[in-house]
Amino acid sequence: MNAQQPFLSPLSAVIEEIQAFLGERIVTSLAEREQHGHGESYHATRMPDAVCYAHSTEEVSRIVKVCAHYGVPIVPFGGGTSLEGHVCALKGGICIDLSRMQRILAVRPGDLDATVEAGVTRQQLNTELRATGLFFPIDPGGESTLGGMAATRASGTNAVRYGTMRENVLSLTVVLADGQIIKTANRARKSSAGYDLTRLFVGSEGTLGIITEVTLRLYGIPETTSAAVCTFPDVESAVTSVVTIIQYGIPVARVELLDARTIMAVNRYSKMTLDERPTLFFEFHGSPAGVAEQVELTQSITEGNGALNFVAAADADARNALWKARHNVHYAMQAMRPNGRVWSTDVCVPISQLTPCITETEKDVLAASFFIAMVGHVGDGNFHLGLVVDPSSEAELAEAEALNERLVRRAIALDGTATGEHGVGAGKIKFMTLEHGAAVNTMRTLKMALDPQGILNPGKVLPDADV
Amino acid sequence: MNAQQPFLSPLSAVIEEIQAFLGERIVTSLAEREQHGHGESYHATRMPDAVCYAHSTEEVSRIVKVCAHYGVPIVPFGGGTSLEGHVCALKGGICIDLSRMQRILAVRPGDLDATVEAGVTRQQLNTELRATGLFFPIDPGGESTLGGMAATRASGTNAVRYGTMRENVLSLTVVLADGQIIKTANRARKSSAGYDLTRLFVGSEGTLGIITEVTLRLYGIPETTSAAVCTFPDVESAVTSVVTIIQYGIPVARVELLDARTIMAVNRYSKMTLDERPTLFFEFHGSPAGVAEQVELTQSITEGNGALNFVAAADADARNALWKARHNVHYAMQAMRPNGRVWSTDVCVPISQLTPCITETEKDVLAASFFIAMVGHVGDGNFHLGLVVDPSSEAELAEAEALNERLVRRAIALDGTATGEHGVGAGKIKFMTLEHGAAVNTMRTLKMALDPQGILNPGKVLPDADV
Numbered sequence: 001m002n003a004q005q006p007f008l009s010p011l012s013a014v015i016e017e018i019q020a021f022l023g024e025r026i027v028t029s030l031a032e033r034e035q036h037g038h039g040e041s042y043h044a045t046r047m048p049d050a051v052c053y054a055h056s057t058e059e060v061s062r063i064v065k066v067c068a069h070y071g072v073p074i075v076p077f078g079g080g081t082s083l084e085g086h087v088c089a090l091k092g093g094i095c096i097d098l099s100r101m102q103r104i105l106a107v108r109p110g111d112l113d114a115t116v117e118a119g120v121t122r123q124q125l126n127t128e129l130r131a132t133g134l135f136f137p138i139d140p141g142g143e144s145t146l147g148g149m150a151a152t153r154a155s156g157t158n159a160v161r162y163g164t165m166r167e168n169v170l171s172l173t174v175v176l177a178d179g180q181i182i183k184t185a186n187r188a189r190k191s192s193a194g195y196d197l198t199r200l201f202v203g204s205e206g207t208l209g210i211i212t213e214v215t216l217r218l219y220g221i222p223e224t225t226s227a228a229v230c231t232f233p234d235v236e237s238a239v240t241s242v243v244t245i246i247q248y249g250i251p252v253a254r255v256e257l258l259d260a261r262t263i264m265a266v267n268r269y270s271k272m273t274l275d276e277r278p279t280l281f282f283e284f285h286g287s288p289a290g291v292a293e294q295v296e297l298t299q300s301i302t303e304g305n306g307a308l309n310f311v312a313a314a315d316a317d318a319r320n321a322l323w324k325a326r327h328n329v330h331y332a333m334q335a336m337r338p339n340g341r342v343w344s345t346d347v348c349v350p351i352s353q354l355t356p357c358i359t360e361t362e363k364d365v366l367a368a369s370f371f372i373a374m375v376g377h378v379g380d381g382n383f384h385l386g387l388v389v390d391p392s393s394e395a396e397l398a399e400a401e402a403l404n405e406r407l408v409r410r411a412i413a414l415d416g417t418a419t420g421e422h423g424v425g426a427g428k429i430k431f432m433t434l435e436h437g438a439a440v441n442t443m444r445t446l447k448m449a450l451d452p453q454g455i456l457n458p459g460k461v462l463p464d465a466d467v
Numbered sequence: 468m469n470a471q472q473p474f475l476s477p478l479s480a481v482i483e484e485i486q487a488f489l490g491e492r493i494v495t496s497l498a499e500r501e502q503h504g505h506g507e508s509y510h511a512t513r514m515p516d517a518v519c520y521a522h523s524t525e526e527v528s529r530i531v532k533v534c535a536h537y538g539v540p541i542v543p544f545g546g547g548t549s550l551e552g553h554v555c556a557l558k559g560g561i562c563i564d565l566s567r568m569q570r571i572l573a574v575r576p577g578d579l580d581a582t583v584e585a586g587v588t589r590q591q592l593n594t595e596l597r598a599t600g601l602f603f604p605i606d607p608g609g610e611s612t613l614g615g616m617a618a619t620r621a622s623g624t625n626a627v628r629y630g631t632m633r634e635n636v637l638s639l640t641v642v643l644a645d646g647q648i649i650k651t652a653n654r655a656r657k658s659s660a661g662y663d664l665t666r667l668f669v670g671s672e673g674t675l676g677i678i679t680e681v682t683l684r685l686y687g688i689p690e691t692t693s694a695a696v697c698t699f700p701d702v703e704s705a706v707t708s709v710v711t712i713i714q715y716g717i718p719v720a721r722v723e724l725l726d727a728r729t730i731m732a733v734n735r736y737s738k739m740t741l742d743e744r745p746t747l748f749f750e751f752h753g754s755p756a757g758v759a760e761q762v763e764l765t766q767s768i769t770e771g772n773g774a775l776n777f778v779a780a781a782d783a784d785a786r787n788a789l790w791k792a793r794h795n796v797h798y799a800m801q802a803m804r805p806n807g808r809v810w811s812t813d814v815c816v817p818i819s820q821l822t823p824c825i826t827e828t829e830k831d832v833l834a835a836s837f838f839i840a841m842v843g844h845v846g847d848g849n850f851h852l853g854l855v856v857d858p859s860s861e862a863e864l865a866e867a868e869a870l871n872e873r874l875v876r877r878a879i880a881l882d883g884t885a886t887g888e889h890g891v892g893a894g895k896i897k898f899m900t901l902e903h904g905a906a907v908n909t910m911r912t913l914k915m916a917l918d919p920q921g922i923l924n925p926g927k928v929l930p931d932a933d934v
Contacts (some may be wrong), residue, residue: 110714110819153659164657166666167634182906188815189847190631191884192620192670193891193902194928195910199633199666203659220716247577249687289756348655352577380656417658424660435660439649442917443662449916450909461661 010070015050017066025053036095039082042343046088048095057212065179067094073458076206078148083344084425086205090459098147104128115215118147134218137162141330147211152423153203160379161253169202173213177451205423206457208450222285227319230302230310231277238278239355241305242378246351250297254283255379262373269332270325333373333386343387343400347411348420351381357414364403382420424461432463477537482517484533492520503562506549509810513555515562524679532646534561540925543673545615550811551892553672557926565614571595582682585614601685604629608797614678619890620670627846628720636669640680644918672890673924675917689752694780697769698744705745706822708772709845713818717764721750722846729840736799737792800840800853810854810867814878815887818848824881831870849887891928899930
């Protein structure tokens with residue numbers, strides 16, 4: 001720095017240096033910063049100081065190198081659909097928006113895999129795949145990016161059959177905390193060659209590195225698809241049916257629980273006329289004979305558990321309407337209350353513990369002073385509550401927090417987890433020590449080794465040492 | 468240390484301190500040390516200075532604490548079936564033999580999971596599971612322990628349908644380099660709560676921690692099982708059939724390639740009369756209708772690719788004879804040459820690259836001066852060569868090494884891996900930088916963070932910094 005230059009704060013220096021190569025794609029307007037300071041959850045907005053729109057892995061690397069040099073925090077941003085405050089810039093700094101990295105780099109039908117940039121959404125990928133007869137099954141709600149889905153170890157309705165992002169990412173390109181670019185693996189379906197870096201970065205929520213490219217497993221579109229809707233007199237008999245189906249080993253592709261309140265919200269929002277009772281949505285994939293077998297077995301199990309009816313929806317229009325309504329549940333809940341905000345929480349327990357966990361949770365749901373809907377990927381032991389709160393009411397937020405805390409403690413006590421698919425973000429940090437015990441220290445050791453300055457998405461995933 | 472005590476080397480001090488709580492279960496006899504200095508491979512024996520037989524996680528922790536205090540190396544030992552020198556004590560030190568930790572701690576049929584101590588073998592677990600209608604599918608050759616299988620990310624013949632140890636370990640108990648005990652996860656089928664420690668330790672080959680307990684996924688024994696044997700005029704048409712079957716999405720449970728030389732070795736060793744041509748062994752799992760469909764489709768694909776015949780083996784005795792013969796291939800190769808030793812190597816490539824990889828490799832096999840058999844879990848793109856060498860011949864070892872190096876470089880050039888399931892050990896370290904590039908530095912960072920003294924299985928998985 002020579003005498004003519006005025007003193008620059010680290011942040012100003014970072015912005016100036018990035019501007020030199022990113023031009024107008026680094027933005028500091030209040031509107032852009034505000035938009036990048038929150039996801040779709042109840043968490044308060046925490047704005048970054050600037051937003052960068054990266055177009056390539058190399059640009060991400062250059063941005064990170066500048067931030068690393070000055071020790072300025074970095075928050076990666078994808079579709080903005082986070083539910084646990086992952087994208088809140090708790091310590092300010094630079095938001096790297098990857099949503100414009102939308103190239104599908106390779107589709108390899110012969111290997112049943114594809115490589116995409118981090119900003120590609122699952123919808124975009126599946127549209128691109130139409131001509132190939134292949135599809136990518138992982139489907140969280142919303143227009144999530146595949147990079148964001150990898151970063152949060154997302155899943156969705158198909159996970160009971162196809163697994164989560166953990167099972168379906170073959171390889172990643174990652175920019176490390178010093179700006180170095182690595183590839184975590186080759187494309188072989190299995191390998192014993194060294195540490196599993198792919199799975200270390202999947203679910204690390206931008207705290208160990210920034211995912212810029214993802215290689216994914218693809219699947220053949222099933223020869224036959226069939227759906228069914230099945231209603232029950234109570235949640236318990238619905239859940240018991242699912243537990244039996246899983247224990248029986250029926251390879252259902254999807255099985256979703258919607259409680260009576262969720263069905264009510266869905267009817268209103270999606271203009272449907274479903275019976276407002278606890279309901280299971282099923283989907284079956286396979287050959288015609290295989291699907292027929294699955295449907296028959298499933299119907300017989302649900303009837304044995306007191307189902308009120310079992311309505312098949314074999315044609316594509318009926319199925320699509322059903323799954324579109326299911327995917328819009330978050331927005332249907334939101335619409336139940338003007339100016340309401342959905343506090344969406346999720347837990348996951350071993351399947352044998354699902355009935356006690358849900359039964360106990362229902363008491364809390366019924367006693368709450370605001371609308372709560374329950375919906376879940378129950379085939380995995382995973383379910384969500386949508387607490388529709390008034391975000392300006394401290395009393396409601398406190399009630400929601402207490403209810404959420406009881407739910408998570410209940411799940412962990414049943415050998416389950418604080419989050420099945422939404423991630424830790426800032427919202428579930430306080431449960432990490434309870435869930436993992438001494439292993440939290442091991443996670444912290446990894447974090448300090450890979451990001452010694454603590455600049456990557458600070459304040460997420462891991463509690464500070466003294467918590 | 469007071470004046471009466473003679474000076475003790477760190478090693479003597481370690482042995483004395485461990486003896487104080489382990490008694491006769493720490494052994495320094497030449498026979499025990501020799502037996503623990505090698506696996507089942509060509510690698511030269513490298514003896515540890517002492518062997519400890521641990522009975523519990525707590526004992527492993529105490530042993531590690533003593534070794535850590537004095538900076539003495541530790542080599543974990545399971546079934547001794549390693550194929551890449553994993554158990555060679557390259558820097559001496561203490562071998563911890565976990566094979567007596569054989570308790571099955573819990574079987575939970577309702578959750579389709581079980582927790583076992585590290586020394587339990589897959590055969591022992593499956594015997595225990597008989598009454599439950601469940602089984603554990605991962606089946607490397609030999610009497611491997613489940614702890615060792617987790618440590619090497621093992622797989623076997625069922626991986627094409629059920630995945631490898633990567634997909635089938637739910638949680639681990641691990642003793643860290645300082646003796647601390649952690650659990651890597653709860654039993655929920657999916658979780659987004661923090662870094663995936665389970666998969667970090669799976670495949671880390673005892674270099675990041677010592678696995679003492681394993682929680683595994685179980686599966687229902689399929690309602691129907693059927694097998695088939697199919698011969699081909701050449702290896703290429705067999706491989707092309709498999710590629711088509713996988714791309715078609717037929718959920719075969721097993722598909723194994725044995726080349727003509729392997730079949731010859733199998734016939735001799737297992738007293739069978741199989742046609743000595745390139746052969747595929749198939750197994751199909753499912754409902755009666757589902758299996759019939761799979762068999763029919765598979766037969767039609769193999770016939771379309773020039774198969775000479777397709778013989779179903781539906782009854783259990785015929786199937787068991789077939790798979791027993793397959794599992795004994797390593798010993799059948801060994802028996803082809805008095806005093807021969809099998810140099811068993813494995814690579815894995817994307818399935819579309821399997822035909823070129825195997826075709827090119829066959830030229831090397833035919834040109835070799837010793838017997839080589841090829842066998843593979845080809846549904847995953849994974850295959851092995853068994854090079855039956857005279858371990859006292861430097862010329863043969865050099866020829867084998869050169870052939871192995873060409874094979875591995877070929878696989879990596881095709882976006883594959885140096886090892887699909889045997890692991891890196893000491894034998895494949897030299898390919899790690901070629902395969903992973905800069906990511907090797909990331910692995911080294913993790914190793915240094917979790918084992919700063921470098922006492923856990925030194926000389927395995929990662930090349931030294933200057934390689």
